[in-house]
Structure formats: C-alpha cells, structure tokens
Amino acid sequence: MSGWLAIAGLGPGGEALVTPEVADALAQATDVIGYIPYVARVAPRPGLTLHASDNRVERDRAEQALALAAAGARVVVVSSGDPGVFAMAAAVFEAVEAGPRAWRSLDLRVLPGITAMLAAAARAGAPLGHDFCAINLSDNLKPWSLVARRVALAAAADFAIAFYNPRSRARPDGLDRALAILRATCGDDRPVLFARAVTTAEETLRIVPLGAATGDMADMRTLVIVGSSQTRIIDRPGTPWLYTPRSAA
Template sequence: MTGRLVIAGLGPGADALVTPEVSAALAEATDVIGYTPYVARVAERPGLVRHPSGNRVEMDRSQHALALAAEGRRVVVVSSGDPGVFAMAAAVFEAVEAGPDHWRALDIRVLPGITAMLAAAARAGAPLGHDFCAINLSDNLKPRALVEKRLRLAVEADFAMAFYNPRSASRPEGFERTLSLLSGLCRDDRPVIFARAVSTPDEEIRVVPLSRCRADMADMRTVVIVGSSATRIIERDGPPIVYTPRSAPA
C-alpha cells in the first residue's frame, strides 16, 4: 500500500460545512491525527485508527503523521476551519523541512476548509467585503510586541480585521490590551462582531460598537471581526447587517 498524507480542514463546526473532498479523504483514511476535539468529530469505523493529542504539540503530531505515511498508511491530519489558516498545514511542512529526506517524496495534499472568519462574516453580512487582514492574537509563538505592532499597522492601513484566539483563560489580559489599543486609534462607533462557535448549537453573534466592547465578550471559541472606517451597519427588524463597501474613497 502506498502511503499518503492529507491535511484537511473540518470547517467551523457543522457537518454540512465539511467539503465533499474532505469527507472522501476521511472515508479512505487508515489513520486520523489531530487535536482531541477535532479528532472526536470524525466518526469511528472499522479500519480507522484515531490518534487524538493535546494542544501545543503540533510538531510531535506532524512527525507522527509523516512517519505513519512513510510506512504506507493513508493519514489525514485534521484541523478545524481551514488547515492553512493558523492550523496544521504549516506545522506539517515545518516538520518536512526539518525531517529526513524521504519525507519530501511523500504524497502530501492540503484540502481547504471554511475558516472561522469566513463563517462568521457570512453570519453577520459582508464585513470583509473590501480589503481585510487576519491576526492571531495569541502570543504563544510570537512576542506580544509584534502582535501590537501588526494591530497598529492594520488600523493605519484601514483594514477590516479578523482576530483569531482573542482571549485565553491563561492570558485574559492580552485581549484587554488589544481593545485598549484599538480604542486609542479608532472611532468609538467602529462596528465589532463577536462570533462564537459559529455553525454549532452554541452559536452566538453579537454586533457592538467599539466603545461597548468588553474583553469578557470573547474566548478561544470566538472570532472577532473589527470593521474598517468604511464598514456600515444596516438596521432592520432582527439582527443588523454589517458590510464593508467594495470601493474605498480616493
């Protein structure tokens, strides 16, 4: 049997948002590897071995997957959302670059998924309708000073911004600092979307002006989208529509 490694995105949570391409890869897999909550989303079946592991062991997980594929197994490494957005695809390729030469000859494929910021944006309207950026607010793999530099430059460039990993239980002060920085640089009425657990039964979408944002509105299951200076809100019966026009003034 010829081994292969697929790095797949399971989407934001709902089974309906897993692509047919990813479902087909999972149906052919002999092994599924990933963070425990994501592996739990893959149903058990005969012939499939599931390898759950904890958070922050991405390199160990990647090396394990590559070693199994080199033995001839059909391995799928799963991430939530899209595997190339703050997820496992980069970790696997870091392991390939640092690993033995024969790993470079493996059949490795990346299968995209619906990343959380796109699912959240769709729920709210079209807040990413013009230029935007995504920033991981976690300082686990980069210094806090770099996070804040990128925030300042993104505001200066007037991007809409999508924030991943905004507020962890161990470092709640990081998001407080983010809100304080934004408050000093942006108008108080800048629209902010807090989208938690999108497409799951726990989904919650809140749209508030920057002046009313609190750090405890976010956790690690929340994507936060901050509009640009041009982002608009259409009030109506029911949830408002948030969108950023396709053009920018000269």
C-alpha cells in the same frame, strides 16, 4: 500500499460546511490525527484508527503523521476551519523541513476548509467585503510587541481585522490590549463582531461599538472582526447585518 498524508480542514463546525474533498479523504483514511475535539467529529469505523491528542503538541502530532504516511498509512491530520490558517499545515511543513529527506517525497496534500473568519462574516453579513487582515492573538511563539505593531499598522491601513484566538490560555489579555490600541486610532464607534461557535448549536453573534467592546466578550470559541472605517450596520428585525461596501473613501 502507498501512503499519503492529507492535512484537512473540517470547517467551523457545521457538517454542511465540510467539503466533499475532505469527506472523501476521511473515507479513505487508515489514521486520523488531531486535537481531541476535532478528532471527535470523525465517525469511527473498522479499519480507521483515531489518534486524538491535546492542543499543545502540534509538532509531535505532525511528526507522528509524517512517520505513519512514510510507513504506508493513509493519514488525515484534521484541523477546524482551514488547516493553512493558524492551524496544522504550518506545523507539518516545519516538521518536513527539519525531518528526514524522504519526507519531501511523500504524497502530501493540504485540503482547504471554511476558515472561522469566513464563516463568521457570512453569518453576520459581509464585513470582509473590502480589504482585510487576519491576526492570531494566541500565538505564544510571537512577541507581544510584534502583535501590537501589527494591530496599529492594520488600523493605519484601514483594514477590517479578524482576530483569531482572541482569548487563549497563553494570552488571556491579548484582546483587551488589542482593542485599546484600536480605540486610540479608530475612536469608539467602529463596529465589532463577536461570533462564537458559528454554524453549531451554540452559535451566538453580538455586535457592539469599539468603545463598548471588552475582552471578556470572547472566549476560545470566538472569532472577532473589527470593521474598517467604511463598515456599516443595517438595522432590521433581529440581529442587524454588518457589511463593508466595495467602494472606499
């Protein structure tokens, strides 16, 4: 038996957003490895071992997955969203680079998924319809000075900005500080989308002007998108639509 490792994205939560490629890898796997709530999305079956672990052991998890695949297992590491965006794929490649040379010959594939900003944008309209950037506010491996500099430069570039992990345990005040930087450059009127648990039963969407946005509007399941100078709101019955036109001033 020849082992392999797939680093797979389960999408934002709804089962209708799991790609057939990922479903197929899960159906063939002998081992599934990941953070507890993501592994909980995989149905148990005979012949499949589920390895669920806490959130702060990404590197251990990556090494376990590589070692199992090197020993002949068919391993799927699961992430929510897309594994390549602030998720497990980078942790696996860090482990590969530091690990035994034989790991570089493994059958290793990254299977993309619908990342949170695409799902949140779709539910709200099309706020990422023009140039945009994605910034992770959680990463405790990144100094705050770098985050602050990136947020200021993103505002200067007039990107729409997607903030991942806006209110993590590692950095609970990150979003408030980022919003303050943006208000200094962009004023108070820019629309801000708080999209929580999109495509699940707990989904909520809220749009507020930048001047009224506060960090406590987000939790660990929230994706925040701050519009560019061109982003527009379309009033309508129910939640308004938010979109960024293709043209730019």
